[in-house]
Amino acid sequence: MVTGSPLPWWMSAVVYQIYPRSFADANGDGIGDLAGIRAHLDDLAWLGVDAIWISPFYPSPMVDFGYDVSDYCNVDPLFGTLEEFDALVAEAHALDLRIIIDWVPNHTSDRHPWFLDALTDRSNDHRNWYVWRDPRSDGLPPNNWVAAFDMSAPAWTFDEASGQWYLHLFDSAQPDLNWDEPGVVDAMHDVLRFWLDRGVDGIRADVVHCIGKDPQLPDNPSELAAIPHSALNDVPVTHQRIRDIRNLLDSYPGDRVIVGEVYLLSTEAVATYYGDGDELHLSFNFPPLYAPWSEPHWRRCIDSTVHALAPRDAWPTWVLSNHDNPRHRSRYDAAALFRGEDPASVVRRSELRARCAAVMLLTLRGTPFLFQGEEMGLLDAVIPPDRVVDPGGRDGCRAPLPWDGTDHHGWIAPEGIEPWLPFPDESSTCNYASQRDDPDSVLHLYRRLIACRRRHPALSLGDFVLFDAPDGVLAYRRTVDDEVCAALINFTDTTVAIDHHFGIEASLGRAPATVAISSDGSGEGSPFDGRLLPDQAVVLTT
Ligand code: GLC
Secondary structure (H helix, E strand, O other): OOOOOOOOHHHHOOEEEEOHHHHOOOOOOOOOOHHHHHHOHHHHHHHOOOEEEEOOOOOOOOOOOOOOOOOOOOOOOOOOOHHHHHHHHHHHHHOOOEEEEEEOOOEOOOOOHHHHHHHHOOOOOOHHHEOEEOOOOOOOOOOOOEOOOOOOOEOEEEEOOOOEEEEOOOOOOOOEEOOOOHHHHHHHHHHHHHHHHOOOOEEEEOOHHHOOOOOOOOOOOHHHOOOOOOOOOOOHHHHHHHHHHHHHHHOOOOOOEEEEOOOOOOHHHHHHHHOOOOOOOEEOOOHHHHOOOOHHHHHHHHHHHHHHHHHHOOOOEEEOOOOOOOOHHHHHHHHHHHOOOOHHHHHHHHHHHHHHHHHHHOOOOOEEEEEOOHHHOOOOOOOOHHHOOOOOOOOHHHOOOOOOOOOOOOOOOOOOOOOOOOOOHHHHOOOHHHHHOOOOOHHHHHHHHHHHHHHOHHHHHOEEEEOOOOOOEEEEEEEEOOEEEEEEEEOOOOOEEOOHHHOHHHHHOOOOOEEEEEOOOOOOOOEOOOEEOOOOEEEEEO
16 A cells, blocks of 8 residues: 555545434434434544435435435425535534435436426437337337336336336336436536535445446346346446546545445456546445355455455445345344344344444455444344335335434424334334443444544555454454554354464564454453454454
8 A cells, every 4th residue: 555645535434324314303204304414413423434425315206215316406305405405514524524425327206307308208308318118019028127126027117108118227216317318418417516516525326337228228138137237237338427427526626536336246347337447436345245244255255355456456345234235233133043043142142243343344445334323233123014115125224213212212203203114123222322321332332443443544544464363263464554453353153262373463563462442342452362252353453
């Protein structure tokens, strides 16, 4: 790692994802809002994160809870106003928190004025802003693509009035934009300028790998036919479009960042979206998010990330949870029950494993993205069938954040108004207020880890090398200039002795190393005694 030249802020940043419906509700309608975010900016600054990414807050019919946008340049009244957004940016900046917003370039809502226009007749100016095809001679949809959410349904809906099908890789209420149409490109670039001019520091680009499509719209190969939005986008024009977007961002001062959601489960494929340093600054890489809690599996994920990104000098990202997937602690919990682990110990062990995962997330080489609530080790909520609202079955991880242990967990609740989703089961004991008071809590572990990254630049910007350790232990070293740190993660349920022959001291340069962080809080500040407890991770410094 070259030091000396100023590096962009997002390389060493910790980013915190806010799902605004579920973060905090300031007006008592049961749905989180921008005022709720403003009220908790101090808490985020206390945690120590550098940036917040806010999922969509734009006007929307909410079929996909904001990822179906009907006006890209405004705020949905549910969430507040544009003036409140400006105030949020100013207040966040005053606390040194950067703002990343979500941009949904692949599709609009079917209520967006462009699509309503397109529906009026085939000659309308906006018709070609979407992807239309005539029926096949047998009357079937134009190709075999399936829609996300309901994979038994085609990615096409027939418009009786015009006799054509329109494409939607997601819900039928989310028609795909046609990026071959210059008007679409100009309009979506204008949307970016609108928000960059308001001072946002970055963009999270939703399913950005889908904005280019093979013009022939060929059938997917049969082995991929049941997988939504696969195999249809790796066309050169997608990369050209991303380069143009990157140029637009780079024309603004202040290292505005674009992080893309490239939902391809191959890290090699994801790596191509960094281009030659001229496409995405960052891309999400999802295999680690789906990785089970197993040392060989994580070793493979880390290896393949290093090997895919290093030749391009591309900067990795790490993510354990987000608004589209069960939280990692819930995943580890479910997997342990499935393996037949004792249910009485599973809840405790899944918390210990989630603590270890946090140590990795915040010490691997790359930019970590936290999902709101994971800093409390939250589990998903159990959603009764009559409260299910998401077409994609993702309600559990989107449950409202419990801010305290009272009945309404810090959500103002006028008589008869329930939050839009139930709280996670453990909310009376696992909530922000109780964890803030408890120095042994997961919340305090995240805070200590983030502070440790700040104190030791090796942990954010340093070189990364895996080194040998006993089976079931992952060990790596981070080095910048003459600073050396190491992380040891014990994936097993037994105490492991780390003998001298594993070379930890040698690898750190001098003995004994100090435990800067331990996932259970034990021994911090003391010399490392060469023992890792079951399900324990430590960060060592010299
Ligand atoms: C992305 C979002 C997801 C949304 C989908 C369609 O995958 O993360 O929440 O449903 O795009 O916009």
